[in-house]
Amino acid sequence: MAAAPPAGLFIRDSFDAARAGAEMYALVRALYPICRSITGAGLRDTLAFIGREIPVDVHEIPSGTTVFDWTIPDEWNIREAWIKNPRGETIVDFRRSNLHVVNYSEPIRARMDLAALKPHLHSLPDRPAWIPYRTSYYRKQWGFCLPHAQLQSLPDGEYEVCIASTLAPGHLSYGELCLPGASADEVLVSCHVCHPSLCNDNLSGLAVCVRLAQELSRRRHALTYRFLFIPGTIGSIAWLALNEAKTANVRHGLVVAGVGDAGAPTYKQSRRGDAAIDQAMAHVLRHAQPPGRIRPFVPYGYDERQYCSPGFDLPMGLLMRTPFGEYPEYHTSADNLDFVKPSSLAETLELVLAACEVLEGDGKYVNLLPKGEPQLGRRGLYGATGGRNEQAVDQLALLWVLNQSDGTRSLLDIAERAGMPFAEIRRAADLLRQQRLLDG
Ligand code: ZN
Numbered sequence: 421m422a423a424a425p426p427a428g429l430f431i432r433d434s435f436d437a438a439r440a441g442a443e444m445y446a447l448v449r450a451l452y453p454i455c456r457s458i459t460g461a462g463l464r465d466t467l468a469f470i471g472r473e474i475p476v477d478v479h480e481i482p483s484g485t486t487v488f489d490w491t492i493p494d495e496w497n498i499r500e501a502w503i504k505n506p507r508g509e510t511i512v513d514f515r516r517s518n519l520h521v522v523n524y525s526e527p528i529r530a531r532m533d534l535a536a537l538k539p540h541l542h543s544l545p546d547r548p549a550w551i552p553y554r555t556s557y558y559r560k561q562w563g564f565c566l567p568h569a570q571l572q573s574l575p576d577g578e579y580e581v582c583i584a585s586t587l588a589p590g591h592l593s594y595g596e597l598c599l600p601g602a603s604a605d606e607v608l609v610s611c612h613v614c615h616p617s618l619c620n621d622n623l624s625g626l627a628v629c630v631r632l633a634q635e636l637s638r639r640r641h642a643l644t645y646r647f648l649f650i651p652g653t654i655g656s657i658a659w660l661a662l663n664e665a666k667t668a669n670v671r672h673g674l675v676v677a678g679v680g681d682a683g684a685p686t687y688k689q690s691r692r693g694d695a696a697i698d699q700a701m702a703h704v705l706r707h708a709q710p711p712g713r714i715r716p717f718v719p720y721g722y723d724e725r726q727y728c729s730p731g732f733d734l735p736m737g738l739l740m741r742t743p744f745g746e747y748p749e750y751h752t753s754a755d756n757l758d759f760v761k762p763s764s765l766a767e768t769l770e771l772v773l774a775a776c777e778v779l780e781g782d783g784k785y786v787n788l789l790p791k792g793e794p795q796l797g798r799r800g801l802y803g804a805t806g807g808r809n810e811q812a813v814d815q816l817a818l819l820w821v822l823n824q825s826d827g828t829r830s831l832l833d834i835a836e837r838a839g840m841p842f843a844e845i846r847r848a849a850d851l852l853r854q855q856r857l858l859d860g
Contacts, residue, residue: 445627456622458654480592523616685712786858
């Protein structure tokens with residue numbers, strides 16, 4: 421029977437949501453201008469920035485390293501990129517938006533007419549003012565992204581294009597931070613950090629994970645928490661390939677991505693569908709305001725695809741707000757600083773902390789006086805004014821815990837049955853244990 425220490429359990433007790441939201445948003449704003457990719461200087465700069473917030477270890481995997489069925493690619497770096505029109509005017513400039521260049525473009529310096537250039541230009545006809553985000557990691561090509569309205573206005577004539585990039589053997593970088601708890605059982609928290617100037621997709625998850633690590637390091641926790649800041653897909657595959665032994669300790673896990681928009685929170689279940697993290701997230705989303713949504717597992721999405729591949733089948737879900745691909749700003753220049761809200765970041769973090777409370781504090785107990793109700797008033801557990809006692813524990817929560825604690829039902833089961841937040845039930849259990857009415 422789990423006997424989780426009451427101290428440190430209520431990790432949200434000293435949580436200042438407004439301040440956390442503002443600070444996470446400041447992190448997003450600071451990292452927004454950097455041109456990140458799955459390798460290269462922008463990724464390294466981002467990890468260095470994270471390293472000033474939390475003591476993350478940066479690992480470098482050489483290009484050419486085999487990781488399961490994949491190979492670490494050459495490192496991509498870029499200095500400048502532009503298109504000049506027939507009059508010699510710069511009409512597209514990487515310095516104005518790093519989304520203008522197809523991420524991982526090979527270098528090019530050439531003159532060509534509009535017909536030859538057009539196959540290399542990408543736009544969004546249905547969103548003519550936005551710049552799309554495009555990548556070509558594993559197929560060598562070059563290209564530019566621009567607003568559709570601008571593309572349509574290009575006159576015929578000879579254009580000059582320049583992409584001053586390098587694709588050369590180097591490294592894939594990622595960050596890892598382990599916060600040891602009393603138990604070797606681990607919670608794996610993962611976010612991708614490989615997108616350039618996109619706020620919700622990558623920076624929101626990054627900011628919440630950084631702040632979560634900070635919040636947890638200030639509090640006692642029984643579980644060990646491991647954070648990964650990795651480039652999408654290749655990063656999680658590489659980590660799994662090179663750290664396979666560590667996965668044996670993973671009891672719970674969460675991929676955090678797209679958590680800064682104004683939409684309601686959405687949790688995508690692990691491949692298992694009934695893991696403790698699935699139950700914990702379902703519980704906290706049910707009690708969120710507005711309530712969150714639960715989606716079943718699908719083998720598409722972010723890095724949970726790799727963590728939940730059948731050879732690992734880790735109990736890891738994905739926490740988002742509006743699901744990726746279901747908002748028009750997704751993978752466009754409109755996923756900007758206006759699209760991400762400090763309040764959404766703060767609410768997401770609070771939900772994750774609430775889920776951590778469940779993972780940390782769930783357990784099964786036994787009512788030591790199960791014949792009739794114990795006399796609560798004699799023990800100071802019965803509120804004189806009705807409803808609440810001085811410890812602010814709901815009377816009904818005490819009765820639920822006493823009634824259901826026969827050693828077979830966990831506190832989360834009881835919270836679900838009572839329709840009450842886990843924290844209320846956990847507080848009631850702690851009080852009953854103090855009064856020696858509950859064993860476990
Ligand atoms: Zn993305």
